Amino acid sequence: MLREKIQAETVTAMKAKDKERTAALRLIGAKIKDRDIELRTSDKKPEDDELVTDVLLKMAKQRRESIEMYEDGGRTELADKEKAELAVIEEFLPKQMSEDETRAAIAAIKAELGAEGMKDMGRVMGELKSRHGATLDMSKASGLVKEALS
The missing domain is CATH 1.10.1510.10 (Uncharacterised protein YqeY/AIM41, N-terminal domain)
Structure with missing residues (x-):
């Protein structure tokens, strides 16, 4: 398509x-x-x-x-x-998520996985990419995940 x-x-x-x-x-x-x-x-x-x-x-x-x-x-x-x-x-790209939407998605995944520290960053990033990979700039999301986990 x-x-x-x-x-x-x-x-x-x-x-x-x-x-x-x-x-x-x-x-x-x-x-x-x-x-x-x-x-x-x-x-x-x-x-x-x-x-x-x-x-x-x-x-x-x-x-x-x-x-x-x-x-x-x-x-x-x-x-x-x-x-x-x-x-x-x-x-041709899907509409990208705003920063607030990205923060909300990170918070939801963090709570769902029980992620607490930087050791869980890989799990959170992996889940974030699998759910929102096409609508998210992963380089910006990486900084937001670090901020949420520290």
Whole structure:
């Protein structure tokens, strides 16, 4: 479903002669194909939308890191290009949880697991990722989990 939507958007962007959007959508398609090739030999294959969402999350994370590095280095034109790609990628991602929603989810999991200290961080993070992985920026969530467990 998500894969087909991305392909349809690529065709629409090509017809509209929107070069930047077309390039970003083709990049997404290429990354999804790369993942398909990686998984050919794998025994367990994830559901298709789950696979596409995972690829998109990784691409978004890479773009955010690149934007930060380019802005720190004073390369605003490259940062703007990455921001444009990030905007296209985020169109296909599920709505991300707010900080308050993330804190509430962490508190619920912490109470459910009986987590008390930093030794339980792995369990809490694992459960958080399995329940909310697609709607959560795990790098931000990591800091919030540390804060909740200390």
